[in-house]
Amino acid sequence: MEPSKEEVKARTDRFAQALRDSGTRLTHQRVVIFQEVAKTGEHPDADTVFRRVRKRMPSISLDTVYRTLWMLNDMGLISTLGPQRGRVRFDGNASPHHHFVCTDCGFVGDFYYEEFDGLEVPAEVDRMGDVATTHVQFRGLCSRCWPRDGKGRMSQGNEGRKPHE
Ligand SMILES: [Zn+2]
Numbered sequence: 001m002e003p004s005k006e007e008v009k010a011r012t013d014r015f016a017q018a019l020r021d022s023g024t025r026l027t028h029q030r031v032v033i034f035q036e037v038a039k040t041g042e043h044p045d046a047d048t049v050f051r052r053v054r055k056r057m058p059s060i061s062l063d064t065v066y067r068t069l070w071m072l073n074d075m076g077l078i079s080t081l082g083p084q085r086g087r088v089r090f091d092g093n094a095s096p097h098h099h100f101v102c103t104d105c106g107f108v109g110d111f112y113y114e115e116f117d118g119l120e121v122p123a124e125v126d127r128m129g130d131v132a133t134t135h136v137q138f139r140g141l142c143s144r145c146w147p148r149d150g151k152g153r154m155s156q157g158n159e160g161r162k163p164h165e
């Protein structure tokens, strides 16, 4: 689930280039914050990014982390996933991809599936507004949360696998 070293490097290069192109200063702080999102497949929320960045930069404030994350979001370098458990999550993967979301623990996994990349926008949605991006989200219980009774997954088959919402 974690991005490869090469992928993290590609993301960081893209980030550095985008900052240069837009005349935004490439500060150490911004690099560290971006990397905390880019190097993980976890889609961390701002608090989590803050806790990790603070280990490397003890004087950094949560406010700075917030502002930087939203700046990176506005630049299209990271994106957000709708509030989950009340917290916006940040996504460091800028390639077209889709998500599996665990409705119990909040786990978010990236997956790639070309057939979902060029989704046709239904006319009804077009009337609601201008669609900038589309992505598919599967929701359910992740393999760690399911099944919860300790019986093996194989013993139950997949029929019982339903999102519990
Ligand atoms: Zn889970």
Ligand SMILES: [Zn+2]
Pocket (backbone or CB within 6 Å): 043, 091, 092, 093, 097, 098, 099, 109, 110
């Ligand atoms: Zn993602």
